[in-house]
Amino acid sequence: MDSLTEEILQLVKKKMREQGAYDRAAYREFIEETIEYFKEKGKLTDDDNEEFIIDQLMEMWEVVEERLAR
Numbered sequence: 487m488d489s490l491t492e493e494i495l496q497l498v499k500k501k502m503r504e505q506g507a508y509d510r511a512a513y514r515e516f517i518e519e520t521i522e523y524f525k526e527k528g529k530l531t532d533d534d535n536e537e538f539i540i541d542q543l544m545e546m547w548e549v550v551e552e553r554l555a556r
Contacts, residue, residue, distance in 0.1 A: 491539055494520050508554055517543050
């Protein structure tokens with residue numbers, strides 16, 4: 487995983503903890519919100535493969551869910 491994807495993941499996990507939302511749908515929503523935020527800040531552009539990033543992060547759901555349950 488590249489550093490940008492890792493940065494998105496860390497922010498998503500932080501949002502999940504802060505808002506107490508721990509299901510797969512919330513995870514997906516926070517990923518999309520964070521990607522939009524990164525676009526607004528110029529960290530992501532339309533040239534970045536947004537679908538690939540989302541797919542990569544969604545594949546990690548079980549690991550994220552396990553870590554958040556601790």
